[in-house]
Amino acid sequence: MGIFEAMKKIIAFAGSNSSTSINHRLLEYVVDLVEEKEVSLIKLTDYPLPIFGEDLEKESGYPEELKRLHEKLAAYDGLIISVNEHNGGPSAFFKNTLDWLSRIEYKFLAGKKVLCLSASTGKRGALSSLEYTVGVLPRYGGEVVASMPFPVLQENFSEEKSEIVDESLENQLNDVLTTFLQSL
Numbered sequence: 253m254g255i256f257e258a259m260k261k262i263i264a265f266a267g268s269n270s271s272t273s274i275n276h277r278l279l280e281y282v283v284d285l286v287e288e289k290e291v292s293l294i295k296l297t298d299y300p301l302p303i304f305g306e307d308l309e310k311e312s313g314y315p316e317e318l319k320r321l322h323e324k325l326a327a328y329d330g331l332i333i334s335v336n337e338h339n340g341g342p343s344a345f346f347k348n349t350l351d352w353l354s355r356i357e358y359k360f361l362a363g364k365k366v367l368c369l370s371a372s373t374g375k376r377g378a379l380s381s382l383e384y385t386v387g388v389l390p391r392y393g394g395e396v397v398a399s400m401p402f403p404v405l406q407e408n409f410s411e412e413k414s415e416i417v418d419e420s421l422e423n424q425l426n427d428v429l430t431t432f433l434q435s436l
């Protein structure tokens with residue numbers, strides 16, 4: 253990094269609104285691995301939004317929390333997102349956030365690199381939700397540079413030690429994180 257080059261900034265958040273979100277827990281682990289970059293882990297629940305609807309939008313415009321979230325995202329070069337899965341798709345909470353953001357500025361991720369993760373208690377690691385997210389973020393200008401589903405988090409991640417139990421998953425996660433960090 254040259255002396256005049258500003259340190260790249262990364263924002264991380266889970267797609268879940270659960271106070272005990274395993275995706276948020278995974279991100280706590282991931283952001284601790286990041287070196288030489290500024291990284292902020294936020295919670296989308298700090299930006300509560302009503303269910304999007306065109307009638308509501310016409311009547312009330314953009315919620316203050318949406319404006320705050322949009323402005324917040326604009327300040328970052330990269331995103332690490334970890335999505336949950338409900339009934340084979342992205343959670344309604346995450347989809348709702350995307351729908352609102354797409355209304356305030358369609359290309360709200362323009363110029364940003366994205367590492368997309370997903371975690372679940374099941375064997376597929378929320379892969380369907382991950383695939384949906386990887387597919388849709390480019391519409392908003394985001395460049396997904398790496399992605400990885402994390403299966404059966406309650407067994408493959410140790411809460412007490414804050415470490416990944418399964419070596420192959422640990423290696424995969426290190427690889428996707430390195431790819432992402434090098435893209436910035």
Ligand SMILES: Cc1cc2nc3c(=O)[nH]c(=O)nc-3n(C[C@H](O)[C@H](O)[C@H](O)COP(=O)(O)O)c2cc1C
Binds near residue numbers: 269372374378
């Ligand atoms: C309504 C509901 C539907 C779910 N559907 C799926 C699913 O389709 N695939 C999956 O892997 N896990 C599913 N799960 C289990 C989630 O993986 C688990 O609740 C996980 O903790 C969600 O992530 P979070 O804690 O970050 O919100 C579902 C859970 C709920 C409550």
